Amino acid sequence: MAPLITTRHDDYIELSNTINEDDEPPDIRLQQNQQEQHQLQLYPMRHKHSNSLHRDSMEALLEEANQLTPAEDTITKLTIVKTSPKHLVFQSLPSLIVSLIGLIVAGVLMDEYQHWDVFLRTPELFILLPILLNLKGNLEMILASRFSTSANMGDLDYGPVRRSLVIGNLALLQVQALIAGAVAGLASFALGLMTRPDSTSSYHECVYMTSSSMVSASFSSAILGVFMCALILICRRFNVNPDNIACPLASATGDIVTLILLAGCAVVLQGQMDSLLSTFVFLVMLTSVPLFGLIVWKNKHAKDLLFVGWTPIVCAMVISSLAGVVLEQYVEKYKGVALLTPVLIGVAGNLGSIYASRISTSLHQDTYENYASVEWVLFLMNFPVQCVFLLIIWGFDMGQLDYNFWFFLTYILVSLICTFICLKIGKWMTLGFWKMGYDPDNYVIPYLTAMIDVFGTVLLVTTFSLLTSSGANDMTSPGNAQIANIG
Template sequence: MKDNNEYIELSKTGSDDEQDEPPDICHKSCCHGDEHLTQLNHGQLMSLTNDGSSTSTLLENAFPRDYDTPENERKKTKKEIAKDLACQALPSLIISVVGFIIAGVWMDQFQHWDVFLKTSELFILVPILLNLKGNLEMNLAARLSTSANLGDLDPGPTRWPLLFGNLALLQVQALVAGAIAGIASFGLGLITKPGSSTSYYESMYMTSSSMISASFSGTILGVFMCALILMCRKFDIDPDNIACPLVSSLGDIVTLVLLSGCAVLLERHMNTLLNTFIFFLMLSFLPVFGYLVWRNKHVKDLLFTGWSPIIFAMLISSLAGILLEKYVEEYKGVALLTPVLIGLAGNLGSIYASRISTCLHSDTIESYRVVEWTLLGMNMPVQTVFLLIIWAFSMGQLHYNAWFFFSYFCISMCCTWTCLKIGKFMTLAFWKMGYDPDNYVIPYLTASIDVIGTVLLVLTFSWLTSSGANDMKTIPTEP
């Protein structure tokens, strides 16, 4: 019997197809491994086969091979699990860190463009849109990873309906998210700057730019994600280990490039009805994609569910935005370190949550201890690569010393450990409440770590400055 603290076992109601199988083979309960095997004698095993297959073949197909292996081989299997996870996830995590840095550099560049200086509400739009879009794409990655591991994306009648249905659903969600982000940013601009001159044309300009960038980035990233997961399935790579980190970093870059491009092109026609026409044109696609989703039995139920975590996650992340805005000018390096700190922790937590969700859907087992320690250990080399990059290119105007490295690594490990535990708890909790974790966990998880990581980083910078270990204060410029 396996240790309950290390393994999970959950079962779901079998489908009609599963009921056609013998009950002892239909359920893959990990806790009945050796005991269940000994209950079947030779006559029972032979009676289960109608096609004349041998007992050894039935045993090999019915039960995982490691259930009747010695204890030392089980330990070897755990090492192999950790090795496979590290080999598959580590490159994608490093790529995601590079993506975060590129996105940060791009944001630093376009904030000086004339269009962003003239329309300051675009600065409010960026974090809102990135948060909404990022959650949509990571949910898509988690759903497709689960489908791939269940075999639903293998050649057959379910592959293309699942892929096209999810792409149509992503368009519906992207258009709605783009409209919400555009309207919210315009409304927040009115609240924060009550005396500023705003107009109907500006609101249409914000909303149309947001919807175009959201829709086109959804198309690009959706097709990329489908191709990536199909390639993972072909080469026997677990997409749970690589999909979420890649889509989170690439999503930021693609969305930022498209948003800045749309803002520049449409700004020339801000005071015309062109933006209004584009808004209604994009809005007209909603019923088209909605109808496609409604006709698709694989994603039909997702048309009206899963919106609450996305909206609430945006509200939670706004708390991190308020903190970041307050301290970004007070402490140097906050703007550079925060995206990578919370982004990497969120990616590691999303990998864990996606893996557990796949296990829950497939009635298989997951080794908590091995996966948690492996993911926690991968945080160190990836953060080291990040610090080497910003040190080599003199980014952030940071004063590097032993106290800085020690403090940053401590809060990085705390953030990652917290994110892993929150991801595990939320995934199991939503599953027990009857909700699909692939559609609910990641938005809450990333929003929570946004707040936690920002608070820990600001507190650490404050302590370093007050203790004299490292002056993190930004030097005021001469008037």
């Protein structure tokens, strides 16, 4: 008996249990091809390059639409997407608040872990934390952006394609996470040798660092990958744009889960550091890379992604290390830098990633994004989120900060500048990569988050220096103030 399949032409819905991955939604694909051919006949130059469809505003488009015939106007309206600021705020603001709470919790966990015996005995773990969190965060946000595009394109509405995309992307995420974990572990061990040349580091410590990093990266990617796929499918089911919520939630939950798993792996493996347990775990993790790679290679929807996007991930790690150098130089000099910096750059990065993800989706769909409206809504959305953060740290007296008018004013100003820079860079990079023939979903977010790490850290440190030198607010830490008085 043939499986039951129900179709709806405006939004393809599949009720079949068939698992033949070679199947495609025939009605929708045929409709799309016919519509593209019709548009190509009417506007032969408009389809010469997809990016030519996108403009900074819709004024020119609407003026052109007024001059079209009724038949042409019907087709053109199919490519116009009007963004409701109210829907954008209602969908994005809760996810940004959740990501804010996640950033604060991650900061509290990092502050707690620094007193654990396992971190005191292996200081390289502190070097590993920012490197691993940066690499892992980029992987999950790339998955969220790419999967959101697939959802908005309708690729997830058809059962066989949906299953193939989920399996292929989860296997790809495992390959990326294991390789990223190995790179992060080896890099942190090497940096530890450079910063502490007198230390007695050994082979066992190197394998211990690498295996802890790979295990935590793999398991957190499995948890977060399933969570993100389920979240985006739910968004699609209830007609919510996943571009507005997926990236912030991926960023927030990723840091917390990875931190907890890394601490747990470090505690378990450190007791057996001198044994072959860490080596065995490392070999198991290493042999699983080609296994997951084979799954991706046999998946026609994910095969092309296996060797794509590695350059921005590695370059982002290098760029973020510059922010780490600046942060390390000033984290003990000024109060609150360690508390404020992750939230400052995290919120700006999340807003920029929402914007980049939306633009990428519109480019893939050949639709118009009202850039001016979306930019202003996302830019202004930064203000209530940062106000909530300031209320939280003021209410719980966190960071040993002097909460006066000048502190609040300068922090809000810096956060708005960071958000403005991040939105502009996100727009330019997304359009730029699209023009060069690269999928922005796989390239933009790593560079974007890494660059805002540097800009945000430098701006915050500069602001604290100006506040202190002008006498508006003494931001120097108590320890440095005492040293200055003694001198």
